[in-house]
Amino acid sequence: MSQPITLDALQRDPAAPRTLLRQLFDVAVNTALPYDSLKNYLPQPPKGRTVVIGAGKGAASMAAALEAAWPGELSGMVITRYAHTEPTRAIRVVEASHPVPDAAGREAAEQVLASVQGLTEDDLVICLISGGGSALLSLPVPEIPLDDKRAVNKALLKSGAAIDEMNCVRKHLSAIKGGRLAAACYPAKVVTLAISDVPGDDPSVIASGPTVADPTTFDDARAVIAKYGIELPASVKAYLDNATSAQETPKPGDPRLAHCETHIITTPQASLQAAAKFARDIGLNTIVLGDTIEGEARDVALVHAGIVRQVVGFDEPVQKPALILSGGETTVTVRGNGRGGRNAEFLLALAVALNGEKGVYAVACDTDGIDGSEDNAGCLLSPCSIARAAKVGVSAKQKLANNDAYSFFESIDDLIVTGPTRTNVNDFRAILVLPQ
Known part of the structure; x- marks a missing residue:
């Protein structure tokens, strides 16, 4: 793992938030080995x-x-x-x-x-x-x-x-x-x-x-x-x-x-706790929503989006700079014919709900390294993800309607591919909210 990101770097280095989110996922996986x-x-x-x-x-x-x-x-x-x-x-x-x-x-x-x-x-x-x-x-x-x-x-x-x-x-x-x-x-x-x-x-x-x-x-x-x-x-x-x-x-x-x-x-909770400690050690105000979150991936994303807006607007239930962690196992009722596991679907639904909210970055991955039946563990989300996809002719809303989250994140090179991790404590989600 690379050196931990500092709080100062998160504010001045555009690449730092994404690096931190990947580090948090690695901490979660290593704890589960x-x-x-x-x-x-x-x-x-x-x-x-x-x-x-x-x-x-x-x-x-x-x-x-x-x-x-x-x-x-x-x-x-x-x-x-x-x-x-x-x-x-x-x-x-x-x-x-x-x-x-x-x-x-x-x-x-x-x-x-x-x-x-x-x-x-x-x-x-x-x-x-x-x-x-x-x-x-x-x-x-x-x-x-x-x-x-x-x-x-x-x-x-x-x-x-x-x-x-x-x-x-x-x-x-x-x-x-x-x-x-x-x-x-x-x-x-x-x-x-x-x-x-x-x-x-x-x-x-x-x-x-x-x-x-x-x-x-x-x-x-x-x-x-x-x-x-x-x-x-x-x-x-x-x-x-x-x-x-x-x-x-x-x-x-x-x-x-x-x-x-x-x-x-x-357990999933052990991995969430390890990630929370890692984040708190660098100065992030961190909240763990729980390790037993279930439901349709896109519905769970809407709830997470609501919490993010509360943090952005009111510094509740946690003050910026903040990290929101959660685990569990969401589900996807497949109605379209696209590609993507439950973590990619969660993240795309979160992207649509937040619509480019400034200062908000997220990761959602399966700790086994395989999101559903795809070759990626999950994906990364940045404030500019929807805009970047639009530039190459990809609509987030259309991809979500077709259960095609994999193709959306593939189009902007934001898939996380780890290969098999040889463990499994289910979904890992982290949302970073920075002051603007």
Whole structure:
């Protein structure tokens, strides 16, 4: 990371605000990496075997961190997204598709399930879970073909459903999620180490909680389908229509989960706090709106724009020079045919709402380095962004109407491309408001 920007530089150097915002994002990502935090949650080595399993965008980095800290022998495998691997010695890393599952993910999930068969009370399973694990650890129930599960996943991603709603449905179409993987490990002890990417840090929602008791039901899954009007493939509809209580996911109090414990090793709030400290140390008056902000990206942007105007006009709820931080997971109901993830959509909606407000700069990125399914982590916004785009014939309002935020920011070279970060604590948003 470059040297921290000074408060004086923010006033006199036109490039300094953008540099600072990128530094803040880097601070958030580095805080979410597992190398320092994971070692603080390790269990005692068992009498028997130590088997490592897991899935998520951070699975490979978590596996490497575990190998560096573990005092004894271990073996196993984890699943991560394509191009998110990292060198490991004893733990095999398998790549699969995200956000829509593929055959590689299904085969890997079958191998994970097979690897925990026949364990004893003397054995230990360490499960490494991070965001993205729901798609990567994809093993539909036998009644549902993978292509039909893929179709449901695509529909959920476009529907605007919140992450807990999507994962409720995913659990109830899965042979491995919603505590089923933990049940398969019984009677071995299961210690889950998780990087949270969900609002509220609920372990049963992170990667659809494969080793955590599931409080949701088939009725809840059916309600989500009805709420968003999702058209189901025939196999999925038949399965949900005919599912019985005997097919339910393991619930709290299930004896097969009695030897399970879960530790969240890092969270969205930890990254926001680290960024806030970085900003305060250089003299910015900083406010954290929260790490659980959800809703349509463009609606969340309107609320943030209202707060920005209050700061600009009245120095409330924080005095200029100010930094406004927030996290969580917004959603996008796709109506157009453009490109762009939820962070780009948030930032473009913010740009339209602020309409070139002087002294206001912003960044919005996904901490995993991938905004939706694009190649960028997110984007940067300056007071002149709309005007710069207009000069090359690009209309911010038209791009927003078409869900085409990626193309807008690409036209002014304001995409942030980091490549895979190998962690994931969800969205990071920072808005800088300078005196004029």
